[in-house]
Amino acid sequence: MKRFNIVRILSKAATLLTIMVLPFTLQSCYYDVEEELYQNTPCVTENITFAQTIQPIFQRNCTTCHTGAAGSGGIDLSTHAGASVVANNGRLVGAVTHAGGFTPMPQGASQLPACTINQIKAWVEAGAPNN
Incomplete structure (x- = not known):
C-alpha cells in the first residue's frame, strides 16, 4: 500500500x-528575424557584394525553387550568372518589391524585410557585379 x-x-x-x-x-x-530582434541596427547598403550579401539572401529565401536549369520560371539564383540575368532585366527587383506586373517573391511567403530589399536594390543598381 x-x-x-x-x-x-x-x-x-x-x-x-x-x-x-x-x-x-x-x-x-x-523563428528569429534579425531585423525584428535588432531593430536599431543600421541597414548597410554600401559595398554590397554578391558573395557576402546577395548569395546568402538567395540561399535563405530563393534557391529552394530557383536552382539550376530547371529552376522555377527558368530562373537560377544559385549562381551569379543566373542571378545577374534577372537582376539586369528588372525582374528581380520587381518580384522582391511586389511591384505590379511581377510575381511577388518569395512566393507564398511574406515580403522580404525592407533592409534585405534595399541591399538587393543596391547590388542591382551597382550593375549586379560578381564580387
Missing part, C-alpha cells in the same frame, strides 16, 4: 513539474 502511494505521489510530482516547465521551453521556439 505504501509503495502504491509513493508511486502516485511521484507521478503527480512529475506531471506538475512538466506543466510548470513546458511554458518556458515553448518560449524559445520561434
Whole structure:
C-alpha cells in the first residue's frame, strides 16, 4: 500500500513539474528575424557584394525553387550568372518589391524585410557585379 502511494505521489510530482516547465521551453521556439530582434541596427547598403550579401539572401529565401536549369520560371539564383540575368532585366527587383506586373517573391511567403530589399536594390543598381 505504501509503495502504491509513493508511486502516485511521484507521478503527480512529475506531471506538475512538466506543466510548470513546458511554458518556458515553448518560449524559445520561434523563428528569429534579425531585423525584428535588432531593430536599431543600421541597414548597410554600401559595398554590397554578391558573395557576402546577395548569395546568402538567395540561399535563405530563393534557391529552394530557383536552382539550376530547371529552376522555377527558368530562373537560377544559385549562381551569379543566373542571378545577374534577372537582376539586369528588372525582374528581380520587381518580384522582391511586389511591384505590379511581377510575381511577388518569395512566393507564398511574406515580403522580404525592407533592409534585405534595399541591399538587393543596391547590388542591382551597382550593375549586379560578381564580387
